[in-house]
Amino acid sequence: MSNKLLLEIISVCGYLITLGLVLTALKRKREPVSALAWSLAIIFLPFIGAIAFILFGNNHIHRPLKRKKRQRRRFHTLCPTLSKSAATYPAGALSEYWSPLRELMTKLTNIPATSGNEVSLYYEGNSAYGAMYQAIDSAKKYIYLQSYIFQNDHVGKQFIERMAAKAKQGVKVRLLYDAIGSHKLRKSTLEPLIQAGGRAAPFLPINILRRRIQVNLRNHRKILVVDGKTGFIGGMNIGKEYLGEDPNLGYWRDTHLKILGPTVGNLAYVFAEDWNFASHEQIEPDEESFPDATASQGYALQIISGGPDQDVNAIREWYYTVAARARQRLWISTPYFIPDETMIDGLRMAANMGVDVRLLTQGQPPDQWLPYLAARYYWEEMLAAGVRIWRYGKGMFHAKVILADGLLASVGTANFNIRSLHLDFEVNCLIYSPVLIAELENRFLQDLADSEEVNGAIFKKRPGWIHAAENACRLFSPIL
Structure with a gap:
């Protein structure tokens, strides 16, 4: 066989593979923008685009996802005790204008709003970890810890050491981590916990033989529940970088909540659903996880989960509805701002109608250049619509907070990006108490005082090569 013929065969095979991948992208991607972006990446970025689509865009885990959906349906009938928490939410605590949104979230997630909660806010790793250590050390019945990233460093080992000590005392300890986010986690790090009687499980582990090398559909949730009485939720994973000890990132700014009250049981509910799916061990939140609180004092909260196992992603519905219906102000904190077309329309409409829309995001150097440059592609359109944008300048900005009209707030794990709102499993805490919202x-x-506002006129004149880099990175928006 001549070299010329061999090259022709390889060329034809390449065209056929490209055509096949483009047709697969068009068939499997419901969002037109996602289908178009992947098609362009496959065609104009030979090999790179194809490999990226195979790894990131082509879902190979239909059966596990179907199993996750079945698990979710089972859980909707598993915990009837959730319904009594609805009675703890005081009538009239939320305006008539926003009450339907709260009811929609209950319908979509099976998790009602509850009042009578105590809340502590943490903006740095030291204080948050200190409170988490204290809660773990006080455990009497169980510890449920879930983290997207669980590092092998001294912070991860500190958590393992404390949980292992409680496991030796007979406390039920369960650790759930994401297989991709925690890919550096070693079995040797987990060994003290396992030997002490605790259990650890990865969420959707990688299995090349079964074609499970998918980096989509990851579990991005961060939850800690102790004895059904104390709960934590927010943006912090487990690692030294959250203490500001990564020299490349420096100071780390995040937002995390500690909750005492009936809402903690709903966090246990979300954890139990994920744990049962990942570990095949069935745990069910007990009656004590859902105290029959009747006090109207304290903060009104609601836990909402979001993920590809839902027919309608609750967190995405909340983000869009708040953007579209805000009347005075909409302030967004997110390290990764990569909205889909619907979210762009909602933000543009809000700004055009005179709503004070502000976006606070990370500055330079970012922790990841690809999503940072992709995000900048959307800035020009947002600035033109009247959205004001700030780049955080004190260090790494990782908080995921949305504030609307002084009446609604969301703190949790979901970024304002396509990955969080379409591909990953997330959990947020909605806040309905004006006093706590005012603090946020x-x-x-x-x-904002530690940030630099983006000047629209100057930003529009940025060098062409930067604009080109943003355009190129934007092609990967469907997975960012």
């Missing part, structure tokens, strides 16, 4: 608003304004 004050912190947002403090963060």
